[in-house]
Amino acid sequence: MAVPQKEEAPKLVVEGISKWFGDLEAIRSINASVKRGEFVSIVGPSGCGKTTFLRIIGGLESASGGSAHLDGKLIDGPGRDRGFVFQQDNLLPWRNVLSNAEIGPEIGGVKSPEQRSLTLKLLKLVGLAGFEKYYPRQLSGGMRQRVNLARALAVDPDLLLMDEPFSALDAQTREIMQSELLRIWEEGRKTVLFVTHQIDEAVFLSDRVFVFARRPGRLEEIIDIDLPRPRELSLKRTPEFVALVDRIWKLIEHDVRASVIEEHA
Numbered sequence: 470m471a472v473p474q475k476e477e478a479p480k481l482v483v484e485g486i487s488k489w490f491g492d493l494e495a496i497r498s499i500n501a502s503v504k505r506g507e508f509v510s511i512v513g514p515s516g517c518g519k520t521t522f523l524r525i526i527g528g529l530e531s532a533s534g535g536s537a538h539l540d541g542k543l544i545d546g547p548g549r550d551r552g553f554v555f556q557q558d559n560l561l562p563w564r565n566v567l568s569n570a571e572i573g574p575e576i577g578g579v580k581s582p583e584q585r586s587l588t589l590k591l592l593k594l595v596g597l598a599g600f601e602k603y604y605p606r607q608l609s610g611g612m613r614q615r616v617n618l619a620r621a622l623a624v625d626p627d628l629l630l631m632d633e634p635f636s637a638l639d640a641q642t643r644e645i646m647q648s649e650l651l652r653i654w655e656e657g658r659k660t661v662l663f664v665t666h667q668i669d670e671a672v673f674l675s676d677r678v679f680v681f682a683r684r685p686g687r688l689e690e691i692i693d694i695d696l697p698r699p700r701e702l703s704l705k706r707t708p709e710f711v712a713l714v715d716r717i718w719k720l721i722e723h724d725v726r727a728s729v730i731e732e733h734a
């Protein structure tokens with residue numbers, strides 16, 4: 470007799486997270502949960518609290534209210550169960566690729582042949598085999614972000630937090646990095662929270678898209694992306710894809726226009 474499958478507990482549970490910076494309400498009461506192995510993107514106009522939210526989940530910033538639990542454990546600071554990839558790569562210029570990628574395990578006190586072979590495997594996975602001895606200044610922007618990604622994966626995090634990791638890259642490199650990221654993700658199926666202000670990037674990568682609104686920053690709507698995987702870049706030209714991008718754009722268009730006008734005022 471078939472045993473009914475018990476619904477797996479969510480990986481990340483966010484309850485009523487809010488954040489004030491002085492008298493600025495940056496984020497208002499965000500509730501959400503993310504499943505194990507799920508790829509979730511967060512989109513929204515500039516200033517809607519995407520980075521603040523990610524930093525709270527990363528434990529780099531404390532919330533003014535509410536709580537977040539990862540695997541049932543309260544998040545109250547940074548930890549090795551979460552890996553971060555930022556927009557600006559923060560590679561150390563005096564360390565080569567391999568030694569930059571190993572910083573996480575090193576800080577955690579893990580220095581072993583097994584860790585070394587895992588890091589080498591990750592560098593290969595991100596397409597940097599043969600570049601282990603190169604220094605950051607010898608690498609292109611795309612390659613530096615690959616090192617960043619390998620570094621974040623080297624601690625084998627339960628949750629990967631990515632804040633506009635490709636926004637400093639040119640359009641073509643960015644597209645290549647998107648499909649590479651999916652290929653890498655398919656291998657390990659990490660749970661990912663990916664912040665971007667590019668809607669097509671969010672749709673292409675994600676299982677679900679969290680649409681944020683501003684003033685105050687809040688989670689306005691959650692969109693399911695029921696597009697088949699594995700995904701190729703040509704998916705972006707299909708009517709289903711375009712329709713999803715269009716739907717999300719309509720949700721945030723008003724806010725984006727307002728934020729652009731403010732920034733140029």
Ligand SMILES: Nc1ncnc2c1ncn2[C@@H]1O[C@H](COP(=O)(O)OP(=O)(O)O)[C@@H](O)[C@H]1O
Pocket residue numbers: 490493495513514515516517518519520521522686
């Ligand atoms: N450390 C800080 N101190 C004061 N205000 C901040 C700080 N960090 C962010 N903010 C403000 O909080 C709001 C949300 O910022 P942020 O999370 O960076 O938005 P996003 O990443 O969506 O562009 C903005 O109004 C921003 O100016």
Ligand SMILES: [Mg+2]
Pocket residue numbers: 519520521
């Ligand atoms: Mg930001």
